Amino acid sequence: MLKMMLVTARDRVRLTEITSVLIRYGLQDIARMLGLTTLRDTLRRDRERTQAQSMPERLRHALEELGPTFVKLGQILATRTDLLDPVWTDELEKLHSQARALPWESLAEQICEDLGAEPEQIFAEFDRTPIAAASMAQIYRARLHSGEAVVVKVLRPGLERTIRADLRLLTFLAGALEEQSSQLARYHPSQIVLGLATALNHELDLTQEASNCEQIARCFADDPQVVIPAIHWAWTSPRLMVQEFVPGMAPESPQQLIDAGLDGHILAREGARAFMEMVLEHRLWHADPHPGNVMALEGNRVGFIDFGMVGRLSERRRNQLLMMLDAIAGRQSEGIVNALIEWSGDEAIDINRFELAAQNFLDKQGSAPMKLGKALADLLAMVREFRLALPPDLALLFKALITADGVLQRLDPGFDIVATLRPMLREVVLRRYRPGGARRRLMALGAQALDAGEELPQTLRLMLRRLKMGKVNADLEIKNIGLLSRALERAAVTLAIAVVTAAFALGITPWLMESGWRIWGIPVFPLFGLLACGTGIFLLALRLRR
Template sequence: MWETLGTVRDLGRLQEIASVLIRYGFGDVVRRIGMAGALERAGRLLHWHHAEERARMESPARLRHALEELGPTFVKLGQVLATRVDLLPPEWIAELGGLQNAVPALPWERIRPQLLEDLGRDPEELFLRLEREPLAAASLAQAHRAWLPDGTAVVLKVRRPGIREVIEADLRLLARLAEIVEVQAPDLQRYRPREIVQQFAASLRRELDFAAECRNAERIAANFAGFDGILIPRVHWQWTCERLNVQDHVDGIPGGDLAAVDAAGLDRRALARTGAAIVLKMVLEDGWFHADPHPGNIFYLADGRIAVIDFGMVGRISGQRRMQVAQLLHGLVAQEAEAVSDILLEWTDGGVDVDEGRLQSDTELFAEQYRGVPLKDLRMGAMLIEITAILRRHRLSLPPDLALMIKAFLTLEGLGRQLDPDFDMAGEARPYVEQAMLQRYSPQTLARRGRRSVAGLVDLLADLPRDLRRLLQAARRGRMRAQIEVPTLDAFGDRIDRAANRMTMGIVTAALIIGSSIVMNSVGGGMPNRWLMALGVLGFVGAALAGVWILFSIWRSGRRR
């Protein structure tokens, strides 16, 4: 499948990917998915060796370093995988969560032509002052501070020139890789590599559109109208486009600088509660949330507010899903195992065979260890991690939107406990969960659901005569078919068919032996009898080959069982 790659550039990138994986000890993976064979046939030989210090690394660390060396697309892929707490164990999540976007900044001479094209005029003329040295540089963009003519400080987030072409080439390779992994490595199919790559590609393409990022920011800002605890920077749309994002500069304390928080005299406990209120409102009330609330995207302001930036990665949760999340959290807080297992089963892929009894038993054992524990001593993050461990044991996986949500909850609790070691995430979540549960049975919600149900019933009754007429017409014309599939009967039929084939071959083998014996016994002298002898020998050879086939078939059938 690799041989059909369209361009020499893709083949060169494939060699680079394979070489990095081999250097970090993933040579077996390269062989299993056919990358090595394809490159050798293309005349690009690989050297199968790697440094000793890399070989001694733990597997999660080796993967993180390999992704960092492969560049921005793979760094972003690792960050997406770090959100899949339902698929990967905690040690892998922790290691991939440490992936760094920081890369050397491009010189101003590389940035300026694109900036001139996007702004439509000379940036030095447009802004009162513009700093050529970037505030920060990441894999997709770098940020420069500037001042408008009225003195307002802004930040220009400039996309790296040519980055889209590089990413599109990598996405083509990742899509091909996911297809091959599902064929060549069946044990990895449960991780749904194609689904992960499709989700990742859509997310990364959205993240490349800085105008979409600004629309996300404004939508979340509108949801927080009247909420005094958050600041989302204002967008300057007259200069914002797909490759350029111009927003107000935030002058605050970075989320990870706790020493500066103490020096500024800010109340850590109040900041932790404000952060919890922000995320819980996003998830449980609005259904539109910041999916990457790490310390680099959070700033603490002198007036006690929290500024949130970088809305390139957002999560969306429908009303029905928010209700399920509320039920799950309520079941966790109230130690109701049956409610938790019911929600997990609702999230299960219909194609997965689940032992519901074992699943409920595992959730009951999980809930039992928290029975009687005071609410303030519950660790929501630890409980969610244990729930995802149960999912992995039962080979279940979360829908992508819920995986992002759980990752946001874990990050939030981590930040909250850094600010306040006694931070009570369960206690902060309880009012929002109870409000969501009450809202489900409010008169307005019941009336809305009733209207939808009545409208659906009316549509069904209106279409019923037409559907019945079509059904009767199909029956009269003999076009109605009933198809019943019973997989166990299909397997039984296959076994019967194989047994019949072996029996037939056995009869043919016996006939060859008997016929050849008769021919050999009737051989006398003379030339014609030599032909009969040859015919008898051929019959014995054919019987021997048929016997070997029968024995091999029986042995292979036993191996399958």
């Protein structure tokens, strides 16, 4: 409670604004979680307008109104198809749409400050009408004095203060949700907010995006079929970035490409090869390859733009992904089960049921050429069914693969990405086990063994010293120990009552026997004793049998 009071005092205005928007869109349950339920007037005011919309639609509109932090949160949640049903993720994907452009007067002072002069003094041409506007930035066309066409990306002013306040509030809320509900804790809200903070910190500094773009450009420096825009660092700063203009078109349909004199099949093949090369070889990939960020260029070349969101894979994760993709391509249920168990962490899984679900997943794909996007969507549905949660990097990658496959289908509806992927998988795996790759892994393993060997004597000495002093502690976790404790307690109470009752019975029996009470000539108390003894033997035998 004290922590909530401190958060509220620090960011009261923003918290009230957030709560007001949530209630206005009929999301008062979330407002209640925040601990503010005083804005009921707003709830009554717009009830009719929001009743016609579904809950996912209302959430999307609320996130859009709340600004960049919540738009980015929605975009991250849209990637978590392992946790959320498609009805939610499909709606949240619409958050990629354009935002309302800010007038030039709102940005002019910041642009001049970052460039060090008026734009017309830096560029030969500068169009003050933006060609695109998003929640974080706006983009303008310009031309250098050398004649090269460029685009200028500018962050919206005043973002950082609002985003920092939003992140503080979301961090608190995520922690509170994990403490209050084990059901919601399964979704790892703190982990999601941490990923959101990382993404926003990168997007608040356009030099990060420029660096991502340049790193991927170096990976494809010798590939003429893949175009990555060059960065002009002389005019790039945290709030402004100047990069090469890529003269391509966003792929919408095969007919559009035919009319432009392009070959959809070649474009799909080159796009799939480039994207999978980012993932499998460079382990640095475009995390948002929707049609606006993947361009079809003259000469059947493929261009990638907007590297504000990129994904990175460790070598270990890449190798796990290789095994998974190989299992899907080869229709091997065992490999799928092993990979998902590895990724699910400590979650308990019914293995027999899980193996059956994996085989059903493969049967569902049919014998026709496999569609990677559909296969991954079905796989994530199976993950949701078993209430598992993928690591965030893989959830982001799977969503990017599904999005990329959708773009490839627009380029060529009959494109078989698995056929293109299989030789790449084989080549990466063979490269891993070639002498050079094996030698590198053996050297790394030897270095780890050497480090462990250097620490072993000290560890042994410490353990022996504690053994001599009797200070070795054991921390054991025994499941159902609580049930055992309660059972022993009940048995002890029963035994105590039985002993006390028996003592009183032994004391009173001689007096009762001498009383001589009879019914129809039969001694009463010996008869009752015989019945009680028989009943006791019966109950004891029944209890022992159980």
